Amino acid sequence: QVQLVQSGAEVKKPGASVKVSCKASGYTFTTYYMHWVRQAPGQGLEWMAVINPSGGSTTYAQKFQGRVTMTRDTSTSTVYVELSSLRSEDTAVYYCAREVGSFDIWGQGTMVTVSS
Amino acid sequence: QAGLTQPPSVSKGLRQTATLTCTGDSDNVANQGAAWLQQHQGHPPKLLSYRNNNRPSGISERFSASRSGNTASLTITGLQPEDEADYYCSAWDSSLSAWVFGGGTKLTVL
Numbered sequence: 516q517v518q519l520v521q522s523g524a525e526v527k528k529p530g531a532s533v534k535v536s537c538k539a540s541g542y543t544f545t546t547y548y549m550h551w552v553r554q555a556p557g558q559g560l561e562w563m564a565v566i567n568p569s570g571g572s573t574t575y576a577q578k579f580q581g582r583v584t585m586t587r588d589t590s591t592s593t594v595y596v597e598l599s600s601l602r603s604e605d606t607a608v609y610y611c612a613r614e615v616g617s618f619d620i621w622g623q624g625t626m627v628t629v630s631s
Numbered sequence: 632q633a634g635l636t637q638p639p640s641v642s643k644g645l646r647q648t649a650t651l652t653c654t655g656d657s658d659n660v661a662n663q664g665a666a667w668l669q670q671h672q673g674h675p676p677k678l679l680s681y682r683n684n685n686r687p688s689g690i691s692e693r694f695s696a697s698r699s700g701n702t703a704s705l706t707i708t709g710l711q712p713e714d715e716a717d718y719y720c721s722a723w724d725s726s727l728s729a730w731v732f733g734g735g736t737k738l739t740v741l
Contacts, residue, residue, distance in 0.1 A: 550730070560668075560676065560719055562730040576729050616681035617666030617721060624675055 517541035519622035537611030544592035548614040637733035653720030665703035
């Protein structure tokens with residue numbers, strides 16, 4: 516079955532970087548765009564970035580420009596998001612999501628906690 | 632960046648019908664269509680419909696979506712206890728070149 520499996524929870528200090536992975540299975544990885552969406556505790560959904568797994572081209576939300584990098588490894592069907600210069604406001608659950616029409620398949624989420 | 636506007640909460644009785652709204656503008660909902668997602672506490676979101684009223688496989692016909700101008704709507708008929716959740720709309724914004732979300736509506740089934 517189609518699924519996205521994300522890496523485990525992270526705890527980081529302010530100013531550090533974090534890299535979260537999302538491994539896809541059950542379909543042809545290069546066929547569909549992949550996104551990262553985050554959700555701060557008790558808050559709504561916030562779109563961060565998208566990648567075309569076929570060519571590797573990316574688009575980032577303006578809010579994260581300069582701090583976020585999304586990459587993919589076609590050999591392992593995995594996408595990554597790296598967020599740098601972390602601050603407390605980056606504490607959130609980070610989700611990867613496949614795009615078929617909209618966000619049709621979601622990973623289980625990765626909790627990233629930024630705390631000194 | 633600008634997002635879509637949803638009412639924070641809606642309450643309806645068991646077996647009643649709830650209609651949730653999502654207001655955007657000509658750069659997103661009106662021209663690109665909207666999608667609806669359901670999220671239960673502690674779980675990832677689940678896609679209910681996309682491009683206004685296309686339902687993914689396995690989604691109940693009790694969920695139907697529509698659009699009129701800048702406003703998208705999700706209608707849930709025959710409300711069940713398991714429908715109590717947060718509902719988000721989303722759309723591609725061609726002006727921002729970004730996906731935008733509504734703030735979410737918490738649906739309470741009384």
